[in-house]
Amino acid sequence: MKRSQLEHIIRAAATIADDDDIVIVGSQAILGQYPDAPRELCVSIEADVWPRNHPERWELIDGSIGELSMFHETFGYYAQGVGRETAVLPDEWEQRLVPVSTPTTRGATGWCLEVHDLVISKYVAGREKDGLFVRGVIAHRLVEEPVLLERLERTELTPERRVELAARIQRDFSDQNERS
Numbered sequence: 001m002k003r004s005q006l007e008h009i010i011r012a013a014a015t016i017a018d019d020d021d022i023v024i025v026g027s028q029a030i031l032g033q034y035p036d037a038p039r040e041l042c043v044s045i046e047a048d049v050w051p052r053n054h055p056e057r058w059e060l061i062d063g064s065i066g067e068l069s070m071f072h073e074t075f076g077y078y079a080q081g082v083g084r085e086t087a088v089l090p091d092e093w094e095q096r097l098v099p100v101s102t103p104t105t106r107g108a109t110g111w112c113l114e115v116h117d118l119v120i121s122k123y124v125a126g127r128e129k130d131g132l133f134v135r136g137v138i139a140h141r142l143v144e145e146p147v148l149l150e151r152l153e154r155t156e157l158t159p160e161r162r163v164e165l166a167a168r169i170q171r172d173f174s175d176q177n178e179r180s
Contacts, residue, residue: 001028001042001077003035007104009047009079012071013061014108019051023097024112025087025121026080027133030142032098032112040136045077048086052111055084087121089113090151116147120155123148123165138176145173 006028013022026048030037046067050058062081065071072078096117100110113121119137122130137143148169152162 001031001044001047003031003100004104005075005077006031006047006110007100007102008075009049009065009077010100010105010108010110012065013049013051013079013081014105016060016064017051017054017057019054019057020108021052022049022108022110023052023084024049024100024110025082025089025118027118027122029098029112029118030115030137032100032110033115034142037142038136038140041133041140046080047077048080048082049110050082050084050086058083087113088124088155088157089117089121091154091156093117115142116144116151119143119148120151123152123168124155124157124161135172135176138172139179145169 006024010022014020024032024047027041027044028047030041049061051061058081060081061079065079066081067078069078093113096114097111098114100112101108115137119134122134149166152165152169155162157165
């Protein structure tokens, strides 16, 4: 996905949900902070979104411009409408959202996760594709290990899970340092 495509999704989702504030979670939120993010971080063709002021309207977005919709067939990318509970995030993540508002979004604002919050959500999700994404973010030096570990401490998890994820973060940075 390219930044221009994300802006198109923001505009369309805002119109469908009648909400000019759209939260973007998932890997393509990287395009908020890094509009020209490395190509390997932008391989997804979907943006996970919900309307900030009307989160219950996520299903409208998913049904209208989601996977296999006419929007998807026409443009080759789509919005995945999701609920607020989809991403497990550190405390105060909303204060760090990165706004995307351009003439292309026509008055709507996309609120993208800040990169450290995004990476924490990916570590928590723990799927293979999430691991590839976070290792790519680390390889391109878009996050800092101490910040990730601090954010992890401020994420609602069991103590065992927190220890497991802290070890994974440290291992990923160590592996990257060995490659450099």
